[in-house]
Amino acid sequence: MSLLPRSIPVPAAEQMAATLAAVGTMLGPFKGSSSITRTVAHQGADWELTYLGPIGWRLTGPGVEHGIGVDAEEAAAHITTPPAGPAPARRVHVRIGTHRRAYHPDSACPALNGKPETYRGQEVMDESEALECGLALCAQCDAALTAAPSGTRGRPYRRSCAPPGRRPSRTGGAWAYAAPSPSDPPSTAGAPATGRTRKDTPMVPALYGIVARHVATGELLRCASVFDLEDLPVLLEEFADAYRDSPDVLIDLDTTPTS
Structure with missing residues (x-):
């Protein structure tokens, strides 16, 4: 497991400075007492570039407050790209009539088109307008839109991160693997599960x-x-x-x- 470098190699700093200069900005001074984080100021926005070693740099700033991995060209592109404007309001579908309680982002939702005896059609409006009318987000639409993505074998990505027989959980920013419950399938990783809890086996952030x-x-x-x-x-x-x-x-x- 590698550690963060102690300093920025001169070639890496020179490459970053030259790339930024080519797009009309410059590599600023070090951040505070750090020896691997340089600052960049561009059009009123403040950015930070942290050297991570051979894998490249970490860029933090407007829109990427948690940091992203970049090389010199990607850093220059992110820093000089104008910020995106506000996202357009989401358009939603609402049943026409008096007996309506929800709005639907999905026009094919069964709750929107069901009950033909009371169905009089549907109208489209901004989500903010639907909320002002006292309508709530349809539970069926919400479940469909927030379903966890699956891997190539139909398993959620979250479960694919865990060793066989263990369930990942997160507490206080650190990951740990909880012992399998009796309802889980037996482990096939060779040795049986030790039964240690996430309190016993925390993962380092x-x-x-x-x-x-x-x-x-x-x-x-x-x-x-x-x-x-x-x-x-x-x-x-x-x-x-x-x-x-x-x-x-x-x-x-x-x-x-x-x-």
Whole structure:
């Protein structure tokens, strides 16, 4: 398990400074007493670039307050891209008539189109207008829109993060694996589960980085990072899809403790 570097190598700092200068901004001074975090001020916005070693940099700033993994070109693009305007209001569907209690983001919701004896059609309005009318979000639509994504074998990503026979849980920002309940299938990982609880086996909070490199030249093609272990499988699948047909690309993982 690697640790954060103690300083920024001169070539890495020079590459970042040159890339930022090419888009009309500049690499600022170090942040406080840090030796690996540089500041960037651009059009009234403040950014921070933390050097993470060979995997690249972590960029934090407007819209990416929790940080994202970037290389020099990606950092310049994020910093110089104008902030997006406010998201347009969501349009929702409402039954026409007096007997209505909910609004529906999904126009095909059975609760919206059911009961033909009282159905008089539907109208479309902004979600804020529906709330002002005293309507609530349809429970069926809400369940469909917030369902957890599944992996390639139909399992939720959250469960794919856990070792066989263990269930991940999160308390106070740290991940731990709870012992299997009697209703869980038996573990097939070899040794039986020890029965330790999340209080006994806490996971150290960490930054999980993924980097794609050219095997022959070692050139950095792409890097990204996440703080939550549950997001790692999604990021891995994105990299796998992007380089599935590139046998000359190596995808490497790196874990850096944050405490």
